[in-house]
Amino acid sequence: MTELHAKFHIGQLIHHRLFDYRGVILDVDPEFQGSEEWYDQVARSRPPKDKPWYRVLVHEAEHETYVAERNLEPDRSGGPIHHPLLDDFFSGLDGDSYRLRSRHN
Numbered sequence: 179m180t181e182l183h184a185k186f187h188i189g190q191l192i193h194h195r196l197f198d199y200r201g202v203i204l205d206v207d208p209e210f211q212g213s214e215e216w217y218d219q220v221a222r223s224r225p226p227k228d229k230p231w232y233r234v235l236v237h238e239a240e241h242e243t244y245v246a247e248r249n250l251e252p253d254r255s256g257g258p259i260h261h262p263l264l265d266d267f268f269s270g271l272d273g274d275s276y277r278l279r280s281r282h283n
Contacts, residue, residue, distance in 0.1 A: 183230075184206050184208070184230040184232075184247065185230070185247055185250075186203050186206070186230075186232060186247070186250060186252075187203060187206070187275070188203050188204065188205065188206060188278060189202060189203060189268060189275040189276040189277065189278055190202065190203045190252070190274060190275045191252070191253035191255075191259065191274050191275065191276075192232075192234060192250045192251065192252060192253050193250070193251050193252070193253040193254075193255075194234075194243075194245060194249055194250060195249050195250065195251055196223065196249050197249075199236055199237060199239075200236075200237040200253050200255065200257075200259065201234040201235055201236045201237055201243070201253075201259060201261075202234065202235050202237075202259045202261070202264070202268070202276055203232050203233070203234060204232075204233040204234060204235050204242060204267060205232065205233040206230055206231075206232055206233075207230065207231045207232070207233075208230055209227055209228050209229065209230070209231065210227035210228075210231050210246075211231065212231075212244060221246070223246075223249070225246030225247075225248050225249060226246065226248070229246065229247050229248065230246075230247045231244060231245065231246055231247065232244070232245050232247065232250065234250075235259065235261040235263060235264060235267075236261065237259045237260060237261065238260050238261075239261065240261070240262055242263075252274065253274070254274075256274070258271050259276070264276070265279075266279070267279055
């Protein structure tokens with residue numbers, strides 16, 4: 179069994195190297211979990227499927243993205259992320275990461 183060695187964690191601010199946007203990590207997959215059709219149509223740079231992939235809330239947008247680890251780097255701007263779903267998942271910015279909101283069932 180392969181261990182997950184993700185460079186980024188949930189809540190961390192990131193920058194997309196290719197598309198120059200900022201965001202916050204919402205979820206981490208140890209390897210690609212999408213469909214082959216999606217990969218063929220969207221992942222044009224053909225990033226490795228056997229490395230971590232991340233769900234990202236995109237700054238100043240209403241969508242999220244699914245991004246391969248190799249296309250991300252830490253965001254050093256220090257600014258907050260503006261996304262309509264941010265408060266559903268996170269409770270506040272603490273340095274370079276958002277605190278995960280605790281869920282009550």
